[in-house]
Amino acid sequence: MPLAEELLGSAAVAALADCLDRAGRPRDAKAVRACGERLDGLALRERSDLVRDALTASLPGGYAATQTVVRTALADPGFTGWMIWPVTEAVVTRALEDDDPDSFEAALHLLADLTPRLTAEFAIRRMLRADLARTLRVVQRWTEHPDEHVRRLASEGTRPRLPWAIRVPGLLTSPGLTRPVLDALYRDPSEYVRRSVANHVNDISHAVPDLAVEVAAGWSAAPDEHTPRVVRHALRTTVKKGHPGALSLMGFEPATEVAVLGPQLNEDRVTVGDEITFAFDVANEGAAPAKLVIDYVIHYQKANGSTAPKVFKLTTRTLDAGERVSISRRHSFRKITTRVFHPGAHALELQVNGEVRGRAEFTLLAPS
Numbered sequence: 382m383p384l385a386e387e388l389l390g391s392a393a394v395a396a397l398a399d400c401l402d403r404a405g406r407p408r409d410a411k412a413v414r415a416c417g418e419r420l421d422g423l424a425l426r427e428r429s430d431l432v433r434d435a436l437t438a439s440l441p442g443g444y445a446a447t448q449t450v451v452r453t454a455l456a457d458p459g460f461t462g463w464m465i466w467p468v469t470e471a472v473v474t475r476a477l478e479d480d481d482p483d484s485f486e487a488a489l490h491l492l493a494d495l496t497p498r499l500t501a502e503f504a505i506r507r508m509l510r511a512d513l514a515r516t517l518r519v520v521q522r523w524t525e526h527p528d529e530h531v532r533r534l535a536s537e538g539t540r541p542r543l544p545w546a547i548r549v550p551g552l553l554t555s556p557g558l559t560r561p562v563l564d565a566l567y568r569d570p571s572e573y574v575r576r577s578v579a580n581h582v583n584d585i586s587h588a589v590p591d592l593a594v595e596v597a598a599g600w601s602a603a604p605d606e607h608t609p610r611v612v613r614h615a616l617r618t619t620v621k622k623g624h625p626g627a628l629s630l631m632g633f634e635p636a637t638e639v640a641v642l643g644p645q646l647n648e649d650r651v652t653v654g655d656e657i658t659f660a661f662d663v664a665n666e667g668a669a670p671a672k673l674v675i676d677y678v679i680h681y682q683k684a685n686g687s688t689a690p691k692v693f694k695l696t697t698r699t700l701d702a703g704e705r706v707s708i709s710r711r712h713s714f715r716k717i718t719t720r721v722f723h724p725g726a727h728a729l730e731l732q733v734n735g736e737v738r739g740r741a742e743f744t745l746l747a748p749s
Contacts, residue, residue, distance in 0.1 A: 389428045389463045391417035397432070397464035404453040412439035426545065429503075432467035437474050444484035447475040448491055461498040469495050469504035477511055485512065489519045497530040505538040506547045513551040517558060524565035529574055535562050536577040542584040556585045557592060564596075568605045575611050582615035586627075590619045594626040601630060621676060621692040623735025633674050633734045638667030639700070641738040644677070644731055652746045653714050653722045659729055660709035661739060665700035672699045676732040679712065682725040682745065692732065714745065 394417040401410035412435045420428050440447045451472060454460045469492055476488030489508060492501035508516045523535040537543065539559045541552045552558065559581065566578045586593035597612045612630070619627035628634070643661025651657045665671040675695045680688040695710060712729070714722055724747040731739040 386420065388425060389420075389432070389466065391420060393462060393464045394420070394432060396459060396462070397468070400454050400457050400460045400464070401450075403457055404450060406440075406450055409436070409439040409450070412436075429467045429470060433470040433474065436467060436471040440471065440475075444475045444479035444481065444488065447472065448487060451491060451495070455494060463499060465495055465499035466503060469501045473504045473507045477507065485515065486519060489516065493523060493526070493531045493534065496534045497528055500530075500537070501534055502538040502543060503546050505534065506543070506549055509539065509549045509552065510547070513549070513558070517562075521561055521565070524562055529569075529571040532566060532569060532571065533574045533577045536566055536574065536581050540581045540584045542587060553588065556589055560596060564599065567600045567611055568608065572607075575607060576614065579611045579614035583618050586616065586619045590622070590624050591626065593619055594624060594630060597627070598630055620674060620735075621694070623732060625735065628674070628735050631674070632672050634672070636671060636673060636734045636736065638665065639671050639673065639733060640664045640666055641731055641733060643739050644729055644741045646729070646741050646743055649743045650746055651714060651743060653724065653748050654716060656711045656713040656715070657729075657743065658709060658711045659741065660707065661731055662705060662707050663700065663733070664705035665702060668702050670699050670701050673697065673733055675708070677710070677712075678730040678732055678737070680728040680730070681720075682723045682727055684721075684723055686725070688726075688728070
């Protein structure tokens, strides 16, 4: 992941100032250029907010005047990249402060024009929070836009759990509101758009898994050649959590005639920084082939002494009648930035078609 200074650093800020200069706004360019000296130590969003505030403080008052400056800059091919994020935020700020009710929808149209230059997915969140119904009406029209970036904005900007973005309470409490957008886009010709749609449904699945499965089932009933892949990606979390409807939709029925032996651990004590190896056998004792999704679960100890499960993908395969396979894997406890390891009792479980089919306990030791 690039660092904040590599995304919205002094070079990007200087380039934005140059664009404003070329648009005939030297005073505004000067204010923005000064931000480049105040970026050190700021996170990415803080940098965007700093530049946004400089823009809103220097650009002409009122939404209409701000829109004129931004549309003039849009004629400049250099007006692109991470400099666009604070510009989209400034557009929204001016629109929400404006007394003219038409400014709201005008700003949405401008965000659609800006999104191909980077994305407007973060700025639109404030529009959604200000008037969810009105924004969604415009977003729905974007699903037929000729530009794939605008169609993606319709899905990505309305995700319930969009990374880096502010939360929209209405989307969290009523995720079904965006279903018309998703149903319009799941067969989009662009992989860029379809992947956003799948991620959107995966967001929904964290809070309302039954709704996510219902949406995916509707798509599976009216598929195109890309739909199976979209559904797999959309239901990845529900499948890992063993949701029966998701598993059935993916063709994974209860593995009642499948036997699992294990897991066996290479040792029952492992030190933070090392790894543990586990092995197990799976046998299809039935008379028909068995389609299996096999995962494993690590029950990590938390700081308070309780444990929390984390599911890891292992393999998907079909076993013929009478077939038996032996599988082994290693799991690392090397230090990473996204997880803190707490020494103590841990456990490893196997999960076959959503059902726990074996468990082994071990102790995680602090490094010496």
